[in-house]
Amino acid sequence: MSDYTIIGKRMPRVDSRAKVMGKAKFTADLKLPGMLVGKIKRSPYAHARILNIDTSKAEALPGVKAVVTGKDTEGVKWGVFAYTRDQQFIQIEKVRYIGDEVAGVAAVDKETALKALDLIEVTYEELPAVFDPMEAMASETDLIHEDFPNNINIHVNIDTGNVDENFAKAHYIREDTYVAPEESYFQAEPYAVVARFDHEDCLEVWMPNGGPHMKSKPLSNAFKIPLHKVKVRKIAIGGAFGGRSEICPVDYICALLAKKTKRPVRIQFTREENTIGTRQGHAMITTHKTGVDKKGRVLARETTCYMDGGAYSSTGPIATSVPFLSMEQAYRMESVRYNGYRIYTNKPIRGMIRTHGRGFACGLDTQLDMIADHLGIDPVEMRLRNSRQPGEYTSTKSYVDSCAMDETIHKAVEKSGFKKKWGKLPPYHGIGIGTNSVQTGFPMGIRGGSQSFIKFNEDGEATVMSGVVDNGQGNDNMLIQIAAEELGLLPEDIHLVSADTETTSSDPGSYSQVSTFVGGHAVKIAAQNCREKLFKVASKVLKVEPDKLAAKNRLIFIKDDPEKSIPIRKVVRISLLNFNSVNAEGGYWPRVDMKREWVKNPYGQMCEAFSFGTTIVEVKVDPDTGQVKVLEATAAQDVGYALNPLVLEGQFEGSIAMGGQGGMLTEYHEWKDGRCINPTMLDYKLPLACDMPPKINNIIVESVDPKGPYGAKEAGMSIAMSAAQGYSAAVSNAIGVYMDSFPLTPDKILAAIKKKNHK
């Protein structure tokens, strides 16, 4: 057991009190003097040329303060990478999906703004639209973006080892194709933005975000104003799940309206806008070809994945790679060839999502189970024979330091009773296992690191500044726990200034599972540096060397003689009387391979640590209706070190809900000619309290990463993915059919049962 005071404890989150009182402010709760209501005019066509936009009637409507179109923009195109700059913030020439932004209005109230939208007359010439990625790729002429032949937005090619040779050596080879449609985030909070320009022409803006610094830079580019003039402010955020990482055109439009009207403007999305006008998860068609030796060890694998990327690039290069990366981290493969294609279609823009690549991952694990079946090996053994081990390199040459993948498998197997149940359950009652791995961070160049500042106040309390953002997962609490632990204070003594681009240094954001590992680490180092200064002063008073001191419960004391102590508050005052303020800085930059690039050079150190997770699920299927009842889910993850088990369990349970119960049973989008049929919470089926498995077993596995703060990596993400795999494996096991189309809705399950029984 550790001797930490605050780290590793079940600590209720510091932000909860304001939230249970209804006092926490989210973006839509903000009210600024003179604030206007903004609304967005969107394209009702999937693909059309804009012939004319007449805003005169809208502008003439009393109460309308501004109307903006593409003409009002600087024409800057947005893209996460230099080679993916394909999206204008307001379209000028053509629209590429139903929901594309064509104009914005600001008015005195919602009703007037909505009326103004109706009065904006846009003349379109409809163009042929394409909704199927394979059709889009086959087309030479109907291009969604002129400079992307065959509508191929991104092609990632990875080839390591001797794939062809190893296939030739393989004892058994299978090739199977798996499909999954789009899914969506459905963050509880619909997207919203508030923007204003202050008296010094600085843009001040609030919005849910996955990293404030990732918002400020594109805004500064778009407005052609210096970075320091864009102040993204901290605000409570109602979930992100990967979907709020980059700039949203509406951030820009809202700011543009504020600039034009010289008044604060608030734009609040409807639920439908949040679904179609932000990001969605990619639909994927994945073919895995796997060759194994007699023992089931993977010798060669060839994976080809076609991703429906929608109308613009978004995080395309990352999205095209991550499902592959998770696979190569989780499993050893002697050789592998990957071709990932992200294809433009006239559908909403796809980005990274918590369960990105569910069809890819579930397909891979289903195929492993099929191979195991053929070889007469059980699924657990099959995974253990291929699971990632510590001290190895991934196929693309990332060194894996800490890794307790096998321990997650063993512990989950034991807790769930897998061995006793496998092959022995009655008909239509099944159990399945899924394993996965997630990267702690992406290579992000100059934005890959985080820096924190800490200052002591004269009352002995400390203010911590950090660029880390809390999307709801508890990052604020994590930072406070770390600072309190290191400074020897109580959590209530720590005051956090975070996620504000004016006062905090750059931080990579929360969407690559990196907040603890990088941002938390920076706070830890800053706090240690600050503590060093305190110890220096205290050592003079206590008359021992600084290295003999420790801090806890607001006291600095002699380690070997804890009775001898001095309050930290007093140390601060002594320091101030000696002409020294107590403060410190600390930063952390993960040592990734700066030459690694998603498309051009997908080899080298990806990030410093990887998490590993196993989920085992037990289900019953009603053979008459195809309905699935989940009896129990067991989630085990190597988190490195659990900084706060209470918060971690919440991440695990949420991952089961989103990755498994929703992601594998009920959640998917339906379309009619590029029109999303189920953009609302009524029609998109998020799981409810009474849909969830009655029992979720959380198993925290700690490999204590040598580089992570306290050994911590990330928590929950490899459960979200492995939950999807565990759910699909369990259903397949229950019905005796290996499923290849996800999610596993009752109609598909019933059809599979019928087909099997007719054989």
Add this chain to the structure above:
Amino acid sequence: MEKIEITLNINDKPCEVRVFPNDTLLEVLRDELDLTGSKESCGEGVCGSCTVHMDEKPVRACLTLAMEATGTRIKTVEGLANGDDLSDLQQSFIDHGAVQCGFCTPGMLMSADALLNENPKPDEKTVRMALAGNICRCTGYAKIVEAVGHAGNPQDHCPDCKTKE
């Protein structure tokens, strides 16, 4: 169309407010009375983020007209605590880690509060049914269900139940 002056009884206080007939109770709470604890997430009565009490019963504020709320007693999440003293339920949500992003929390609390007023010691199944009209995207509900079940009803086996002195 003219605004109409009505009086709403909110958290035991009379509030005079001028509304349009097409103003929902949620719009009036949030925009006119600055009670932004009640959230709009779906706007069509599905997600439960705007749940408030109307004469002790949970209702959707987004599908209730402000005009319809006259003559009733409305309670919002802001009315759960007694000043700075949290209710057992609120404290239980904090202690059990039932709050993540917090956007669904107010509605969740209002549904749970209505349940506990009728049934102070509900079993797990009853809690899940009572929360069936509130969607949470973060937690997977496990900690919320626990928090409601253990509110004012601490369980010895639970590491997160604090016995109140």
Add this chain to the structure above:
Amino acid sequence: MRLPRFDYLEPENLKGALDLLSTHRDDAKILAGGTDLLVRMKKGLLKPKVLISLKALNELSYINEKNGYIKIGARTPIADIVASGLIKEEAHALFQACEKIGAVTIQHYRGTIGGNILQDNRCHHYNQSEFHRSGHQPCHKDGGKICYAREEADRCNSTCQSDGATALMALDAKITLSKINGERTVDLADFYTTDGIMPFAMESHELLKEIIIPVQIAESAYQRLAYRSAIDYPIVCAGVLLKRSDTQKNEIDDARIVVGAMGRSPLFLAQASFSLKGKKLNDTNAFKKAADASMDNASTFAVHNVGSTLEYRCAMVSQMVFQALKEAAQAAVAAKG
């Protein structure tokens, strides 16, 4: 989402409400619980000039039994029906159906039985925002000439997803419609037009006042399927009533099978129902046949417009009917004493 503008009227009693209705007619809509109406208004599917609230009409909120009939006021909250011992005993299918409406603790206090019966037909191409509908030709129900659910259909194929109506039709219920100078009572089965655009045979100045369920020596059951365990409309449902023979206690004297969420109205399946006449209460084979016949009949009405796949929904008609029949038969056997 913002509601369109309207005038809000709050009559003090039924007479006042009927007066207002006769004045405003097509311009007015009745507001009971608002759980269906206000959502449709927010989506711009209808823009009444006047809303007549039933808030003050406590006289329309009651459940009682008189002379062999259960009478339920149209404004009775779903919660009261679920809590009623009388309904649970004598109209079990209605109890089961109401339990499934919305979420137990929320919609049930606002939602009313009248509102549930009068909830408009649904279709996932029609029940969308104004923005969603703006980019293509309006469908039949939206004032146009296209059906997006069934190609080249010359009329609207919207689906009635009311749980309550399906159960009530199985229970052979009648409804009373009031207007300023009189009222009429009709079989619920005759209340439907088979027109998806305006599914109810009701005049604009009529108000649904009461639901009347005959108390019979019979057992009823209701089954439904949805994606989620709450806040979901059924994608298929079935209500059945089994009446025992007075002489042959083990025999079915009369049966009613009604399938919901498959057509423009709940579908009373006469042929399948009739096939059970004279059959034994434990004749599961007969139930299976009746269920399959129900599926064959109901399937001809359904289109792919309320989620899942059409094939699945059709297959599930048989399941829902079969399960409901089994349940009702078991109850009948148990009730035999």
